Amino acid sequence: MSGNLLHRPPILRRPDGTGGALPALTLITLFFVVPVLALLLRSVTEPVPGLQNYAILFGDGTYARVFFNTFLVATVVTAVTVIVAFPVAWMLAIMPPALGSIVFGIIILSMWTNLLTRTYAWMVLLQRTGVINRMLMDVGLISEPLPLINNLTGVTIGMVYIMLPFMILPLVGTLRAIDPMTLRAAALCGASPFDAFRRILLPLSLPGIAAGGLMVFVMSLGYFVTPTLLGGTSNMMLAGMIAQMIQSLLNWGLGSAAAFILLLVTMALYALQLRLVGAKRMTGGI
Amino acid sequence: MLLDYDRLGWLRAALLGFTGLVAAFLLLPVVFIVLLSFGSSRWLAFPPPSWTLKWYEELFADPAWLNAALTSARIATMAAILAVIIGLMASFALVRGQFRGRNTLRGLLLTPMVLPVVVFAIAIYAFFLRIGLGGTTAGFVIAHTVLALPFAIIPITAALEGFDKSIEDAAIVCGASPFEAKLRVTLPAIKIGIFSAAIFAFLASWDEVVVAIFMASPTLQTLPVKIWGSLRQDLSPVIAAASSLLVLLTLGLMVVTALIRRKLSK
Numbered sequence: 001m002s003g004n005l006l007h008r009p010p011i012l013r014r015p016d017g018t019g020g021a022l023p024a025l026t027l028i029t030l031f032f033v034v035p036v037l038a039l040l041l042r043s044v045t046e047p048v049p050g051l052q053n054y055a056i057l058f059g060d061g062t063y064a065r066v067f068f069n070t071f072l073v074a075t076v077v078t079a080v081t082v083i084v085a086f087p088v089a090w091m092l093a094i095m096p097p098a099l100g101s102i103v104f105g106i107i108i109l110s111m112w113t114n115l116l117t118r119t120y121a122w123m124v125l126l127q128r129t130g131v132i133n134r135m136l137m138d139v140g141l142i143s144e145p146l147p148l149i150n151n152l153t154g155v156t157i158g159m160v161y162i163m164l165p166f167m168i169l170p171l172v173g174t175l176r177a178i179d180p181m182t183l184r185a186a187a188l189c190g191a192s193p194f195d196a197f198r199r200i201l202l203p204l205s206l207p208g209i210a211a212g213g214l215m216v217f218v219m220s221l222g223y224f225v226t227p228t229l230l231g232g233t234s235n236m237m238l239a240g241m242i243a244q245m246i247q248s249l250l251n252w253g254l255g256s257a258a259a260f261i262l263l264l265v266t267m268a269l270y271a272l273q274l275r276l277v278g279a280k281r282m283t284g285g286i
Numbered sequence: 287m288l289l290d291y292d293r294l295g296w297l298r299a300a301l302l303g304f305t306g307l308v309a310a311f312l313l314l315p316v317v318f319i320v321l322l323s324f325g326s327s328r329w330l331a332f333p334p335p336s337w338t339l340k341w342y343e344e345l346f347a348d349p350a351w352l353n354a355a356l357t358s359a360r361i362a363t364m365a366a367i368l369a370v371i372i373g374l375m376a377s378f379a380l381v382r383g384q385f386r387g388r389n390t391l392r393g394l395l396l397t398p399m400v401l402p403v404v405v406f407a408i409a410i411y412a413f414f415l416r417i418g419l420g421g422t423t424a425g426f427v428i429a430h431t432v433l434a435l436p437f438a439i440i441p442i443t444a445a446l447e448g449f450d451k452s453i454e455d456a457a458i459v460c461g462a463s464p465f466e467a468k469l470r471v472t473l474p475a476i477k478i479g480i481f482s483a484a485i486f487a488f489l490a491s492w493d494e495v496v497v498a499i500f501m502a503s504p505t506l507q508t509l510p511v512k513i514w515g516s517l518r519q520d521l522s523p524v525i526a527a528a529s530s531l532l533v534l535l536t537l538g539l540m541v542v543t544a545l546i547r548r549k550l551s552k
């Protein structure tokens with residue numbers, strides 16, 4: 001756009017709107033960077049200066065369980081989301097537009113519906129006397145209600161539900177960008193559908209799967225609402241623990257130390273993702 | 287062949303069936319909540335013994351719900367307006383600026399979207415307590431503007447990247463001031479991006495729970511805080527009624543968005 005800078009009239013030569021970033025930079029510095037840094041400072045100054053908060057977090061089995069649980073839930077949710085999202089994205093990429101727009105509409109409706117509304121629905125659906133248990137018992141598949149809520153199952157169902165759109169939408173873009181010719185060529189050369197899938201379609205969509213999967217994993221790691229409402233006390237996640245430390249226990253030192261660990265892991269994975277796919281590809285889902 | 291819809295054979299039936307199931311899974315809670323809100327059972331038995339409007343009556347009889355909704359609407363509108371204006375200005379710099387650290391700046395401005403909200407929530411909560419903005423509308427608006435900013439910047443930068451700057455230059459050459467050229471040439475050309483930014487920024491605040499839980503005071507509650515509080519007490523069907531109205535609002539927003547997009551892209 002500025003390739004022929006010298007041939008342009010002088011009035012157009014000045015750099016455009018660099019100062020425009022100032023309000024945003026001020027807002028983010030003052031009300032994001034400073035508060036977060038101040039919080040992290042508290043993790044090494046409260047109650048007394050030193051690293052004792054981190055020693056407590058890493059030394060205690062209770063906290064180790066929370067860390068383990070957080071990674072477990074994020075891993076399970078990511079795996080399930082990828083497996084469920086892939087076939088849907090595949091179909092959406094090649095479906096006739098009329099049919100596809102119905103599915104897209106449903107995805108957007110689910111994504112835009114209030115987060116608490118969706119979680120509330122799952123709380124009612126999954127409870128002991130809920131519709132799902134009643135239906136399974138009426139059909140005769142089970143004789144006792146299944147424990148579907150306040151455990152890993154409940155969190156996984158609720159979280160996969162929320163994450164699916166974030167995986168499906170970018171993946172559709174990746175799959176649409178693959179030239180159908182490559183797969184026709186494979187078929188002509190005698191590849192079975194399974195071979196074509198395993199050796200062409202899957203490898204070619206791997207960047208999209210990796211990008212989406214990493215995004216889902218990072219989002220799941222720090223999720224607060226759904227695990228708090230659908231999970232039990234025995235499988236508390238990191239974000240829930242941080243909130244509890246601050247809100248109920250008023251232990252700012254320990255809470256900020258846990259927040260710092262969450263921040264560090266998230267930012268490391270975010271940096272990895274930027275390296276993998278570039279900033280623009282990552283935000284293509286919106 | 288795997289990417290040819292018409293030549294997938296049996297695989298197409300299987301994949302379509304699976305897609306249908308996932309679509310049903312995505313639709314299930316939304317439809318269920320609406321049906322539930324008309325059911326007469328206080329214990330949320332389903333299918334309900336009979337149908338009723340009493341949960342809606344209870345909802346409208348309690349002014350706390352309406353107040354919370356109005357508070358949410360007020361905060362989300364202000365946060366969306368601020369985020370779009372600040373985001374629009376930043377987008378020009380991010381797309382057209384020729385300065386060092388542009389990508390770093392972009393990364394920094396998008397960070398609020400990536401950092402777990404709970405970390406930001408306790409940080410801003412502590413910060414606002416110290417500077418006296420805790421539990422105030424201004425505090426809410428500032429915090430939500432920070433969270434909404436990435437959602438405004440992404441669609442606007444995308445639209446701006448797709449806009450040919452020489453058209454704006456042409457207006458300047460023809461005598462428009464740079465500001466006038468932006469206002470009358472560039473902004474109308476990227477209006478879809480700006481419109482999407484406004485919707486996303488509004489939703490980012492309207493739907494926000496975590497910061498709101500920490501910031502809320504007994505006199506200042508947003509709708510998600512009110513729902514959260516009720517959820518933690520019991521699973522009253524009044525929440526289903528409130529939720530159904532939110533679903534209705536979402537549907538309305540989707541229709542309006544589709545219509546405006548169609549109109550703007552003409």
